[in-house]
Amino acid sequence: MFSIIFPGQGSQSVGMAKEFYNKYSLVKNIFSRADEALNFNLSKIILSGPISEINLTKNTQPAIFVVSYSIFSVMKKEFNINLNQANYFAGHSLGEYSALTCANALQFEEAVRLLHARGKSMQDAVPSGQGAMLAVLGLKVEEILEQINSISINGTCEVANDNSPGQIVISGDKDSIQILQDSLKKKSIRGIILPVSAPFHCSLMESAEKKMSQKITESLFKDPKPSIISNVTAKAENKVNKIKELLIKQITSRVKWRESVEYMINNGVNEFIEIGPGKVLSGLVKRINKDVNVFNINSIDDITNYINK
Numbered sequence: 001m002f003s004i005i006f007p008g009q010g011s012q013s014v015g016m017a018k019e020f021y022n023k024y025s026l027v028k029n030i031f032s033r034a035d036e037a038l039n040f041n042l043s044k045i046i047l048s049g050p051i052s053e054i055n056l057t058k059n060t061q062p063a064i065f066v067v068s069y070s071i072f073s074v075m076k077k078e079f080n081i082n083l084n085q086a087n088y089f090a091g092h093s094l095g096e097y098s099a100l101t102c103a104n105a106l107q108f109e110e111a112v113r114l115l116h117a118r119g120k121s122m123q124d125a126v127p128s129g130q131g132a133m134l135a136v137l138g139l140k141v142e143e144i145l146e147q148i149n150s151i152s153i154n155g156t157c158e159v160a161n162d163n164s165p166g167q168i169v170i171s172g173d174k175d176s177i178q179i180l181q182d183s184l185k186k187k188s189i190r191g192i193i194l195p196v197s198a199p200f201h202c203s204l205m206e207s208a209e210k211k212m213s214q215k216i217t218e219s220l221f222k223d224p225k226p227s228i229i230s231n232v233t234a235k236a237e238n239k240v241n242k243i244k245e246l247l248i249k250q251i252t253s254r255v256k257w258r259e260s261v262e263y264m265i266n267n268g269v270n271e272f273i274e275i276g277p278g279k280v281l282s283g284l285v286k287r288i289n290k291d292v293n294v295f296n297i298n299s300i301d302d303i304t305n306y307i308n309k
Helices: 016-023 025-038 042-048 057-077 095-102 107-125 141-149 174-185 203-218 242-251 257-266 279-286 302-305
Strands: 003-008 088-091 132-138 159-164 167-173 191-194 227-229 272-274 293-297
Touching: 003 095, 003 279, 016 025, 016 057, 016 302, 025 057, 025 107, 025 227, 042 057, 057 095, 057 107, 057 272, 057 302, 088 095, 088 242, 088 257, 095 107, 095 141, 095 242, 107 203, 132 174, 141 159, 141 167, 141 174, 141 279, 159 257, 159 279, 167 174, 167 203, 167 257, 174 191, 174 302, 227 257, 272 279, 279 293, 293 302
Parallel strands: 003 088, 003 272, 088 227, 272 293
Antiparallel strands: 132 167, 132 191, 159 167
16 A cells, blocks of 8 residues: 655755656746746755755745655656546645645646745745744654643744654744743753744744635635645545544644554555655654655656656
8 A cells, every 4th residue: 555745845956846847848838837826936945046946935846746746646647657646645834735636636837836825925924033943853753742741932832843753943033932942951952953944833823824714715626536635634535524624733833744654654654756856855754654655746857766666
């Protein structure tokens, strides 16, 4: 049994998918459709940068989605690999939109527009420099929650991502995150401030959740095939109304990635295929369970190696 997983923010780089773009007219067409849907040249930002443009959340989110969808489409249409036979699709944060689109639950153009709006509203939710995210290494969720509760924090300091055992990301206002980092340092616990533009997946994103609520509600979704693993519930979801409700909640909720992977494994999955830029999720899956097979598809060679496995 296998699952397809799609990466989230942090996997972007200038020139991602250039090899696919140069070789396949199918990919050129996908990039062109994205530009048309957004009314600006996202393709140029993806292929040529600059990195400062690709790192703007409003660009990052649709860019990673377009690249993931392009590689998925090449595997399906150029290599005739029936990826929709997978037991589940899952994606990390924005990757859930890649999963839904590849599972035929959401139209490509609709997803591009939603992700651009999502990125912009998340970016605008907290003034620049007022929020922060901290990756804490070596602790479990319960342990980091104990650490947060043991110190005096008046602001926002919440678990944003439960990525894998020993990698938890905390979101909040800058001062609260600094207090936590200093407290952890005294106990020799490593915490790394992430280079992000806003504190994602915490209650400070409420204005973004409100803005996206109407857009998601009004968008046309269909039941996905296969089922999608929701970041919010870490369970399989396949009903439109529930998926919409969870996508709205996802903006302020914890990304339960570790629990999602464990759910898939507990339901018989022993192979994960990460489709899209970077190798972040492949690394996380191996940390969660070293016995499963993990394939990362980020180049034409990767597809060939997967076929010849």
